[in-house]
Amino acid sequence: MPADLATELLRLAVPHDDVGAVVAARPEPGTGAWWLAERCVRSLVSTMGELGGPPPFRPLPELGPYFYVYVFLAALPHTRAYHRRLGVPEEVSWATFTDLGRNMAVHRKRHGAPGLHAPDWFMLHARGLLYALGRLQFNRARLARAAAGAIREAGLPVEAGSPAIDVHVPDFLGPLAPQACDDSFERARRFFPRHFPDDKPLVMTCGSWLLNDDLARRLPAGSNIVAFQRRFRLLHRFDDSELLAFVYGADAADPAALPRRTHLERAVADHVAGGGTCHGRVGWLPF
Numbered sequence: 001m002p003a004d005l006a007t008e009l010l011r012l013a014v015p016h017d018d019v020g021a022v023v024a025a026r027p028e029p030g031t032g033a034w035w036l037a038e039r040c041v042r043s044l045v046s047t048m049g050e051l052g053g054p055p056p057f058r059p060l061p062e063l064g065p066y067f068y069v070y071v072f073l074a075a076l077p078h079t080r081a082y083h084r085r086l087g088v089p090e091e092v093s094w095a096t097f098t099d100l101g102r103n104m105a106v107h108r109k110r111h112g113a114p115g116l117h118a119p120d121w122f123m124l125h126a127r128g129l130l131y132a133l134g135r136l137q138f139n140r141a142r143l144a145r146a147a148a149g150a151i152r153e154a155g156l157p158v159e160a161g162s163p164a165i166d167v168h169v170p171d172f173l174g175p176l177a178p179q180a181c182d183d184s185f186e187r188a189r190r191f192f193p194r195h196f197p198d199d200k201p202l203v204m205t206c207g208s209w210l211l212n213d214d215l216a217r218r219l220p221a222g223s224n225i226v227a228f229q230r231r232f233r234l235l236h237r238f239d240d241s242e243l244l245a246f247v248y249g250a251d252a253a254d255p256a257a258l259p260r261r262t263h264l265e266r267a268v269a270d271h272v273a274g275g276g277t278c279h280g281r282v283g284w285l286p287f
Contacts, residue, residue, distance in 0.1 A: 005022070005023050005026070005073075006019055006020075006023055008073070009022055009023070009101070011094065011098075012097055012098055012100045012101045013098035013100070013101030013102055014069075014100065014101040014104055015101060015104055015105050015108065017108075017114075018066075018104055018114055021066070021114060022066050022069055025064055025065075025066045025070075026070065027067075027070055033063050033067060036060075036063070036067075037067065037070055037071050037074060038074075040057065040068075040071045041071055041074045041075045041078075044071075044075045044078070044123060044126045044127055045075060045078045047127055048078065048079070048082050048127055048128050049082060049127065049128045049129070050127070051129070051140060051141065051142055053123065053127055053129075054123075056120035056123065057071075057119045057120045057123060058120075059119070065107075065113070065114045065115035065116070066114070066115075066116070068116050068119035068122070069100065069104070069116055071119075072100055072119075072122055072125075072126050075126045076097065076126070079093075079097075079125070079126050079127070079128055080093060082128045083128065086128075086195045086196075087194075087195060088131070088195060092131055092132065092133065092191075095132040095133075096125055096130065096131050096132040096137075097125065098132075099122065099125055099132065099137070099170065100116070100122060100125075102170060102171065102172050102173075103116055103117040103118065103121065103122060104116055104117070105171075105172055106171055106172070109171075109249035109250065110245050110249050110250055110252075111250065112250050124139050129141075130168075131191065132170070133184050133187040133188050133191055134180060134183050134184035134187055135169075135173060135174070135176065135177070135180035135181055135183070135184045136167055136168065136169060136170075136181060136184035136185070136188075137167075137168040137169075137170055138165050138166065138167055138168070138184075138188045138191075138192070138204070139165070139166045139168070140163070140165065140192070140196060140199060140201075141163075141164045141165065141166040141205070142160075142161045142162065142163065142164060143158055143159070143160060143161060143162040143163070143164040143203065143205070144160065144205075144282075145160035146235070146236060146282075147205055147235055147282055147284060148160045148161075148162060150235050150236075150284075151203055151284055154233065156202050156203060156286070157202070158202055158203060162201075162202065162203075163199040163200060163201040163202075164201050164202075164203050164204065164205055164287075165188060165192060165201050165203075165204045165205075165287060166204070166205055166206065166207075167204050167205065167206040168206070168208075169208065169210055169228075171246070175224055176210075176224040176225060176227075176228055177224055178224065178227045178228075181227075181228060181231070185204075185231075188204070189287065201287045202286065202287055203284050203285065203286060203287055204284065204285055204286075204287055205282060205283070205284045206232060206282070206283050206284075207238065207280060207281070207282045207283075208240075208280050208281075209240045209242075209243040209246055209278075209279070209280040210225055210228060210229070210280070211228075211229055211232060211234060211280055211281040211282070211283045212240075212243070212279060212280055212281060213229065213234060213281065214271055214276050215264075215267050215268060215271055216229050218266075218267035218270055218271060219263055219264070219267050220263060223263065223264075225264065229283070231283075231285055232283025232284060232285050233283060233284055233285065234281050234282070234283045235281065235282040235283060235284065236281065236282055237279045237280070237281050238279060238280055238281070238282065239277075239278070239279055240278055240279050240280040241278055242278075243268070243278040243279070243280070244258070244268070244272070244278060247264060247265060247268050248265065248268075255272055258272065
């Protein structure tokens with residue numbers, strides 16, 4: 001654990017409202033929380049860089065809102081060492097790690113309370129699989145069976161389990177501007193062959209509510225979300241019960257009274273009011 005914990009938390013973009021509380025909640029050596037945190041860190045470090053990893057972390061509210069923050073802080077030196085061995089630039093490392101603070105902000109946005117949103121999500125960062133490259137995030141992955149079949153029919157020689165790159169759109173990082181996305185995709189196409197030359201992915205995939213084409217029909221033609229969708233060849237739908245939470249945060253509690261402050265909020269509210277389902281779609285594009 002870093003000696004100057006508060007400074008490290010600020011470097012990781014932990015919200016200022018949380019810094020003092022995180023420092024005060026530091027687990028004591030010899031306690032059950034310390035013992036469990038050590039084993040969680042061991043599971044991350046022992047599978048560093050492996051596409052097949054440990055089971056997802058499960059919520060442990062009884063250990064307080066910051067338990068997994070400490071797990072990832074303790075794993076961070078191991079992840080940084082792994083990045084250095086790969087030659088990952090420092091600025092990419094720290095841009096990646098600041099997702100810890102971002103997901104604490106997401107938790108507060110959704111629940112109005114401190115915590116870390118989806119701690120199993122940050123396992124990708126801690127195990128050296130996910131990297132922030134500008135506006136977008138990308139992680140090394142294996143191609144799912146359903147997507148592999150459709151992509152193979154389109155003419156690419158892939159199969160279930162083939163190397164792929166998954167694309168993610170983080171919250172709290174400004175507009176999803178087309179030029180910013182162009183830059184991110186180009187960075188990814190340089191980054192992964194340089195640092196993971198054995199993977200040789202042929203495709204990038206994205207599974208997101210942002211690819212919900214029903215919403216696109218309600219958004220202005222020049223919308224950044226519509227432009228993002230046009231990059232992908234869309235495949236199957238999947239249920240995404242968190243769509244409303246992604247868009248509205250805690251304001252999603254009453255679907256009958258969704259705010260309509262932006263084009264996106266109006267589109268989602270109209271979609272729900274019209275009987276539309278909360279779903280996302282999977283899309284792909286060539287690497």
